[in-house]
Amino acid sequence: MLDPNNNATTQMVAELNGLLADHFALYVKTKNFHWHVKGPRFRDLHLLFDEQAGEIQGEIDNIGERARKIGGDTITSIGMIAQHTQMADQDNAAISAEDMIKELRDDNAKLVKRLKAMKETADAAGDNATDGMIDDWTDAAEERVWFLNSLLG
Ligand SMILES: [Fe+2]
Secondary structure, three states, rough: OOOOHHHHHHHHHHHHHHHHHHHHHHHHHHHHHHOOOOOOHHHHHHHHHHHHHHHHHHHHHHHHHHHOOOOOOOOHHHHHHHHHOOOOOOOOOOOHHHHHHHHHHHHHHHHHHHHHHHHHHHHOOOOOHHHHHHHHHHHHHHHHHHHHHOOOO
16 A cells, blocks of 8 residues: 655656556557558568567556555556656658657657656655666667667668
């Protein structure tokens, strides 16, 4: 049970929920691009986007369960994902492959920024386990940024 008087832990739960919403939204966008990408690099990009979507999806459960382990509730619906994510929708299925790469790179970079800001809250909450997980999620997001950026030459 979350102690409502522990502000740092309450804040940690809120930030985990933001991170969770970002992962859901980025998962959907990455799958969307996996399905719609076109052009001479189709096969490479189709496979890379699927790999990255799988990685992002794999982190979703750990983020939600981390919030529960420290006594918080998680977001519960698509509506809450929309409220809590900083990722913008991309509903134009016809954007170029290059624009897809740039958009995913920038979204993953936003995720890195959010994760770095969470370190301070984890520290204030004395939440060692979340702190360590933030490092792993950051490493994974930075790798996605690197891979995507490297495609742009
Ligand atoms: Fe597929």
